[in-house]
Amino acid sequence: MMVESATESIRTTPSSQNGVSSLSSQSDGGGREGGSNCDTNGEISPVDLLHLQQQQALQAARQFILQQATGLNSPSSNELKQSPVQVPVSMAMMTPQMITPQQMQQILSPPQLQALLQQQQALMLQQLQEYYKKQQEQLHLQLLTQQQQAGKQAKEQQQLGNKQLAFQQQLIQMQQLQQQHILNLQRQGLVNLQPGQGAVPIQSLQQAMCPTDLQQLWKDVACVQSTEEAMKHEGLDLTTNSSNTTSYSASKVSPQIPHHPLPNGQNSVHTPKRDRARLFEWISSFTKESSDEHLMPYSKGAHLQSTHSTHEEHTASHPLFGHGECKWPGCEALCEDMGQFIKHLNSEHALDDRSTAQCRVQMQVVQQLEIQLAKESERLQAMMTHLHMRPSEPKPFNQPLNLASSMSLSKRESEGFPEGLPHPPTSAATPITPMRQGPSVISSSSLHGVGPIRRRNSDKFCTPIASELAQNCEFYKNADVRPPFTYASLIRHAILEAPDRQLTLNEIYNWFTRMFAYFRRNTATWKNAVRHNLSLHKCFVRVENVKGAVWTVDEVEYQKRRPPKMTGSPTLVKNMISGLGFGSLNASYQAALAESSLGLLNSSTLMNSTGASLNMLHVGHDDVSSTVEQVNSNGSCSPGLSPQQYGHQIHVKEEPAEMEEDCRPVSLMAAVNQNLSMPGDERDMEEELPTEELE
DNA sequence: GGCGCCCTAAACACCG
DNA sequence: GCGGTGTTTAGGGCGC
Numbered sequence: 001m002m003v004e005s006a007t008e009s010i011r012t013t014p015s016s017q018n019g020v021s022s023l024s025s026q027s028d029g030g031g032r033e034g035g036s037n038c039d040t041n042g043e044i045s046p047v048d049l050l051h052l053q054q055q056q057a058l059q060a061a062r063q064f065i066l067q068q069a070t071g072l073n074s075p076s077s078n079e080l081k082q083s084p085v086q087v088p089v090s091m092a093m094m095t096p097q098m099i100t101p102q103q104m105q106q107i108l109s110p111p112q113l114q115a116l117l118q119q120q121q122a123l124m125l126q127q128l129q130e131y132y133k134k135q136q137e138q139l140h141l142q143l144l145t146q147q148q149q150a151g152k153q154a155k156e157q158q159q160l161g162n163k164q165l166a167f168q169q170q171l172i173q174m175q176q177l178q179q180q181h182i183l184n185l186q187r188q189g190l191v192n193l194q195p196g197q198g199a200v201p202i203q204s205l206q207q208a209m210c211p212t213d214l215q216q217l218w219k220d221v222a223c224v225q226s227t228e229e230a231m232k233h234e235g236l237d238l239t240t241n242s243s244n245t246t247s248y249s250a251s252k253v254s255p256q257i258p259h260h261p262l263p264n265g266q267n268s269v270h271t272p273k274r275d276r277a278r279l280f281e282w283i284s285s286f287t288k289e290s291s292d293e294h295l296m297p298y299s300k301g302a303h304l305q306s307t308h309s310t311h312e313e314h315t316a317s318h319p320l321f322g323h324g325e326c327k328w329p330g331c332e333a334l335c336e337d338m339g340q341f342i343k344h345l346n347s348e349h350a351l352d353d354r355s356t357a358q359c360r361v362q363m364q365v366v367q368q369l370e371i372q373l374a375k376e377s378e379r380l381q382a383m384m385t386h387l388h389m390r391p392s393e394p395k396p397f398n399q400p401l402n403l404a405s406s407m408s409l410s411k412r413e414s415e416g417f418p419e420g421l422p423h424p425p426t427s428a429a430t431p432i433t434p435m436r437q438g439p440s441v442i443s444s445s446s447l448h449g450v451g452p453i454r455r456r457n458s459d460k461f462c463t464p465i466a467s468e469l470a471q472n473c474e475f476y477k478n479a480d481v482r483p484p485f486t487y488a489s490l491i492r493h494a495i496l497e498a499p500d501r502q503l504t505l506n507e508i509y510n511w512f513t514r515m516f517a518y519f520r521r522n523t524a525t526w527k528n529a530v531r532h533n534l535s536l537h538k539c540f541v542r543v544e545n546v547k548g549a550v551w552t553v554d555e556v557e558y559q560k561r562r563p564p565k566m567t568g569s570p571t572l573v574k575n576m577i578s579g580l581g582f583g584s585l586n587a588s589y590q591a592a593l594a595e596s597s598l599g600l601l602n603s604s605t606l607m608n609s610t611g612a613s614l615n616m617l618h619v620g621h622d623d624v625s626s627t628v629e630q631v632n633s634n635g636s637c638s639p640g641l642s643p644q645q646y647g648h649q650i651h652v653k654e655e656p657a658e659m660e661e662d663c664r665p666v667s668l669m670a671a672v673n674q675n676l677s678m679p680g681d682e683r684d685m686e687e688e689l690p691t692e693e694l695e
Numbered sequence: 696g697g698c699g700c701c702c703t704a705a706a707c708a709c710c711g
Numbered sequence: 712g713c714g715g716t717g718t719t720t721a722g723g724g725c726g727c
Binding site: 505506531532534535536542549 | 715716717718719
């Protein structure tokens with residue numbers, strides 16, 4: 001087919017030559033397409049071949065990266081971008097992204113990520129095909145040119161035959177690699193790819209790799225290139241291309257490879273082993289530095305640098321000699337002793353273009369690895385920092401509570417702001433605050449806006465809804481971000497925020513849409529959820545008012561359902577009574593405190609604003625504008641709207657099973673407070689505003 | 696794995 | 712009949 005036609009062209013057209021481009025000129029991003037890197041003999045220049053093979057290696061690397069692409073969470077990097085080889089195929093994918101994979105992962109839902117991955121894989125496949133096409137065309141073009149010039153001299157006919165074979169070989173290799181890579185990509189799931197789908201940045205995949213992955217990657221690279229070698233050295237059986245599965249071990253059975261350079265002394269066949277050798281070197285260094293016990297099973301280099309090696313003395317004497325082999329990238333020549341090695345070094349690796357190029361490549365390899373190391377180190381540091389910070393998680397949650405909430409509280413009190421209402425100055429100072437909330441507040445699901453509400457956050461360890469909304473109200477108003485609170489807490493907040501602490505269903509709807517951009521869509525869903533929550537939770541009391549049915553909050557019921565887990569916890573009792581720092585409390589309790597702080601904040605504010613000193617629980621209310629008590633279905637007194645105030649029918653709900661009980665032990669906190677004769681709301685304040693009210 | 700909490704969806708009833 | 716409201720049930724996800 002193509003090879004045959006190329007062969008035919010060779011026979012019928014003269015060949016020619018051209019100069020060898022310098023390495024620098026080839027690597028300066030000019031791309032390979034325009035390069036005519038052939039030597040005067042009409043062959044592809046070694047440097048060109050080097051580039052070609054390195055590109056192929058990178059293709060294999062990319063292939064491996066895709067295989068490893070289960071996680072995309074790693075900081076962005078530009079390793080590939082800085083690759084010594086310009087690989088047009090992947091340049092688009094190597095472009096640094098505006099967002100990190102982590103951010104992408106947070107922003108995108110898993111299905112979106114998957115779609116993105118598939119999309120980019122498709123793109124990559126397409127680019128691969130285009131690239132190989134270009135390469136083939138280029139090779140073919142070079143072939144034709146050389147044939148034309150070579151044809152003028154009959155004397156060179158025989159030589160041309162050899163060149164022809166060489167080019168045929170190149171073409172075959174190119175085709176084989178192309179097929180192999182495409183097949184591999186398809187095996188990796190691209191068979192189902194559809195046109196137009198996107199993908200995950202390849203750099204992200206690479207960045208996600210750990211050193212072990214890199215080792216495997218390099219191994220694959222070496223394997224692929226060894227395949228090339230094998231093909232080259234297996235003769236010129238161009239009719240079969242079944243050598244795609246040539247294994248690494250198979251390639252290693254070709255020790256003569258390094259000793260068969262091209263006639264002009266170039267190093268095309270050296271390149272694969274060179275890369276592999278660099279891999280080994282890197283593995284060795286990494287293994288040595290990171291963990292002496294972890295020897296890479298396939299890492300020959302690791303063993304080469306084993307401190308237990310009998311050749312260690314030699315290794316120590318020369319970094320390029322170890323285990324009886326020359327460790328020059330791609331060489332692996334066997335040397336019996338140091339003297340022989342030195343001789344070999346001086347003869348085979350003297351200062352010439354090839355060695356310079358190899359050194360240059362090695363420098364870039366090292367540079368890339370250093371970058372990778374820096375990134376990995378940074379990641380490690382972040383991980384350690386994160387893990388170290390874990391025990392003190394409550395800290396960031398307490399702090400904003402103290403500062404923001406109390407400050408805005410006082411302001412609201414003085415300015416008559418309804419408590420809980422977002423105060424402009426506060427929110428204005430933090431227009432995009434959710435970022436500072438940390439992941440505990442704005443989860444990935446809430447970020448992309450399609451996932452479920454941050455369910456546990458508000459309950460466990462989030463900033464209280466009051467301060468959260470106060471500080472981020474502008475954000476939630478404008479950003480299509482789902483608030484990290486439950487429907488129940490939001491409804492409660494809305495109701496308590498109302499001047500008279502009551503809202504009609506429609507007013508609740510309006511509050512949701514007014515406060516959260518997220519709730520301006522999917523109205524059917526969340527409205528249904530709101531109604532569901534209102535009906536389901538006992539804490540929401542429907543009151544027939546003159547203007548229709550309104551919903552109020554039964555704080556007692558609400559608090560009842562909050563911290564069931566802390567009931568009976570000796571630790572909590574101790575902490576409670578002793579008034580220790582809340583950082584020592586467990587997450588559940590803190591979460592309960594956090595979430596419910598809003599209502600208590602509200603209550604306290606109202607109480608303060610009205611100057612009422614209430615004993616809701618035992619005495620009864622004396623100010624309906626403040627937190628009022630309400631006789632609930634159980635006959636107990638609870639803060640909320642006064643039945644007298646509304647003087648209408650109150651629909652008593654039954655909480656779901658577990659909520660049902662007066663006989664159920666009251667929460668420990670409540671019990672403690674009751675023992676302390678704490679008034680209802682004050683009790684709540686004490687419970688829920690440890691950092692706000694108990695400073 | 697069980698449990699609790701939550702969300703979502705859906706069906707149904709009531710009422711203006 | 713329609714839309715809004717309220718109730719209830721079911722299923723599933725998630726964290727403990």
